[in-house]
Amino acid sequence: MNTLSVRAFIPPLTRRGLPLRAIRCYAVQAPGAPTMEIFSNQHKWQQRERAAANVDASRSVDYLRDEVASRLCERVLDIKRHFPHVLDLGANACNVAHALTQPSPEEPEKGPRSTRVGKITAADSSATLLHRDADLPFNNEIEIIREVLPTSELLPYQANTFDAVFSSLSLHWINDLPSVLAQVNNVLKPDSPFISVMMGGDSLYELRTSLQLAEQDRRGGVATHTSPLADVKDVGGLLQKAGFNLLTVDVDDIIVDYPDTFSLMKDLQAMGESNAVLAREKGGIQRDVLLAADAIYRELHGNEDGTLPATFRLIYMIGWKHSPEQAKPLERGTGMFSIKDYLEKNGEGGEGKN
Amino acid sequence: MPGRTRPIDKLATAVGKCSPESAVYGKCIFADYNNVHKDMCAKEFMRLKECYLKAYKTR
Numbered sequence: 006m007n008t009l010s011v012r013a014f015i016p017p018l019t020r021r022g023l024p025l026r027a028i029r030c031y032a033v034q035a036p037g038a039p040t041m042e043i044f045s046n047q048h049k050w051q052q053r054e055r056a057a058a059n060v061d062a063s064r065s066v067d068y069l070r071d072e073v074a075s076r077l078c079e080r081v082l083d084i085k086r087h088f089p090h091v092l093d094l095g096a097n098a099c100n101v102a103h104a105l106t107q108p109s110p111e112e113p114e115k116g117p118r119s120t121r122v123g124k125i126t127a128a129d130s131s132a133t134l135l136h137r138d139a140d141l142p143f144n145n146e147i148e149i150i151r152e153v154l155p156t157s158e159l160l161p162y163q164a165n166t167f168d169a170v171f172s173s174l175s176l177h178w179i180n181d182l183p184s185v186l187a188q189v190n191n192v193l194k195p196d197s198p199f200i201s202v203m204m205g206g207d208s209l210y211e212l213r214t215s216l217q218l219a220e221q222d223r224r225g226g227v228a229t230h231t232s233p234l235a236d237v238k239d240v241g242g243l244l245q246k247a248g249f250n251l252l253t254v255d256v257d258d259i260i261v262d263y264p265d266t267f268s269l270m271k272d273l274q275a276m277g278e279s280n281a282v283l284a285r286e287k288g289g290i291q292r293d294v295l296l297a298a299d300a301i302y303r304e305l306h307g308n309e310d311g312t313l314p315a316t317f318r319l320i321y322m323i324g325w326k327h328s329p330e331q332a333k334p335l336e337r338g339t340g341m342f343s344i345k346d347y348l349e350k351n352g353e354g355g356e357g358k359n
Numbered sequence: 360m361p362g363r364t365r366p367i368d369k370l371a372t373a374v375g376k377c378s379p380e381s382a383v384y385g386k387c388i389f390a391d392y393n394n395v396h397k398d399m400c401a402k403e404f405m406r407l408k409e410c411y412l413k414a415y416k417t418r
Contacts, residue, residue: 222399293408297404300385301384303381303385304382304385305389
């Protein structure tokens, strides 16, 4: 059957051919090993470009990224160091740089947090999103270099370039996470931290389960509507495999209440976080399923006041690049007292006493 | 987008007018959510859909 597709007449959102720089850096850990393709990079890029083109809508859904960027900056402050040159990998709309220019909510009198950071290189594959806030006043308060990456999975930087690498809410769209983490480790200077946060675990489990139940009832089967995400227990292994030392991984849940599922989906779309799994069903979700999912979400997870909670589970990770001068864990068996005794003596009456 | 209502907004307002039917359907699924099969709650769903279609058209 020869049907005339309208799609052929729509000018495609294709990227300009950006030359890959003539820097050689290793892209995969084991050469020749096939990379699992889960997400469509091209599709993700289109979604983010489209979302950022609508500036007002895109700014109105920055609540999550701004909050997470702010929490990430708090963790940066915990490291008593000055970082002359920092890479923000997957910068979105430079939310981390923006958060750095604001004072810490815990110590507002100390002034902006950016005193810790010299200049920041914000790298992202979506040019529109990256330059969305380029003429806002915060750009004058911190030195930002915006760089558009040809692909989000290849870092075109020399080894030992950066004093720290940040990454906020973008690693969950990476297909080959071990390779990207290894590249991050490569571009860091020795004894420099990689401080990052990614979506993971049970994020949006309410939406996931309601859509599954709705499709099960309406259509008799389920399709993928939410991405598979890394779990907390995977992250430690990933960082270790990429060669990071002294790992810290912790989890934080942010629960946002929405009036209905449609607002949640609209906001996700405006963030550019729509479904981009390769094995997704092409085309939208059927209306019947949407209708059913809203009813099920409300019944299964709804709050008493009629709002619907959506959980975002954030996994924060800090890893340090190896250096010979770094503090190392002590030898086994050199401990002077037993932690068990200490906890039994002090742990019981609360955490207040030391 | 000014001057144009997005279909999803129309959908959301229409569904908002059908909360009793929506609750009945939700409860039907919730009653046996470990064992959902096709058209388990078809009757309840059709009632919800009829209400929704009516609300969608009257706007």
